[in-house]
Amino acid sequence: MKQLVQRLWHGALxxxxxxxxxxxxxxxxxxxxxxxxxxxxxxxxxxxxxxxxSQTEHTTVFALLVWGGAVICMEDQFETLRPQPSAAGLCVGSLLLLWVLARSALILHWDGLLFALAPLGGLALALMGDRPGQLGRFRDPLLCLMALPAFALLMRVLPEAPISLFTAWGSSLWLGALGLDVVVNGRNVMLPGGGVQVLGPCNGLDMMAQILCVAVIFMLAFPIRSIRSRSLLLLAAPLIGLICNTFRIALLALFAGYGYSKGSWLFDFFHKDTGSLIFSGVAVLMFGMIYMRLLERELPPLPSSPPRQEEWP
Incomplete structure (x- = not known):
């Protein structure tokens, strides 16, 4: 019967x-x-x-970015990858992976364990990919996946009130630069026709933590040797996220001042819909440009080609 099926299959092909x-x-x-x-x-x-x-679009995009960073950290080994796990590592990795899949089915909106499932899944894959003594080859991808629990930790540790007050003040600077009559009262950014209140979910804390974790991913994928440059990048990353968010709050205050307050399509698009991701993308782009500029400084100059000698007839 098996041979008959194979003959029919090959004949159809x-x-x-x-x-x-x-x-x-x-x-x-x-x-x-x-x-x-x-x-x-x-x-x-x-x-x-x-x-x-289960999470917001910002967090989902960040998770996609983290997994992409892990792939970049691992891509140099794809051609030479020959999985040879030990029996114990294969069993432990399989059980850990099954637990991760089962626990994923129980995730609610804000379950802190969700952010640990990615590095645990990565560890399970590492155990199923090589012997325990050779797991060092998976160090950078696993460190990259650790950016997810680091992001959740930063969201809980970073102070909310000072960042909200600074965001309100910073957004008023951009509105004032446009010549608008803007008033800042604590968290409130007011224009003659309306205004906005900067609360915790809108103060850019998630964008700051996101760009800071992106900085770590970049350093793992494209290492920079200079300690000074790395320190500068780690300091600049959250600042870039904070500044980009002040532009978003200024834009929302401008919409509210002209009658497009909460509930209008334009306001909601840049407040909590896909439009808010534009500013995250701009922040990542700005950081990437700074990072590439510092990285280029460490690259050796291209060898100059010898001058061509003109041939005389």
Whole structure:
């Protein structure tokens, strides 16, 4: 029966035109390396899906960024990856991965354990990928995944009130630079036609923590040797996030001052919808430009080509 099915299958494949076969990529063979990569991709997709279903868009984008950073830290080893786990490591990694999948099904809106599931899943993949003595090759990807629990910790540790007051004051500077009659009273940014109140979820704390964790990911993926440059980047990262958020609050206050307050499409789009991600993207872009500029300073200059000698007839 098995041989009959195989003959029918191969016969059906031979009837498919070669042009159709060339249009579709061939399925990679089921080698240990390909199976491990497929499992790693499934774990990452499942973790990001849990973030998407239970967290805000900002947090989901950050989780996607963290997993992307882990891939960048690991991509140099993909070609030479040959999974050879020990029996104990394979058992422990499999059990840990099953627990991570089971625990993901119980995640509620703000479950602090969610942010630890990514590094735990990464550890399970590492145990299933190599022997315990060779796990050092997974150090950078695991450190990159640790940015998720670090993000949750920063969100709890960083003070909310001073950041909210500074955000309100900073946004008033941009409005004043436009020549508008702006008044700041604590958390309130008021224009003649209306204003906004800077509360905890809007003060840019999440953007500050996000850019700071992005800085750590960049340093793992594209290392900078200079301690001075690294210190400068770690100081600049949260400041960039804070400044970009003051632009967002100033824009919201401007909308409210012209009658487009909370409830209008324009206000809500930049307040809590996809429009707020634009400012996160601008912050990441600004930090990336500064990082690349400092990284270029450490790169050796390109060898100059010898001057061409003109040939005389």
């Amino acid at each position: 031979r009837r498919i035109p070669q042009s159709w076969k060339d249009a579709f990529p061939s399925i990679p063979p089921a080698t240990p390396r390909n199976l491990w990569l497929a499992l790693a991709a499934a774990v990452a997709i499942q973790n990001i899906a849990v973030f998407q279903s």
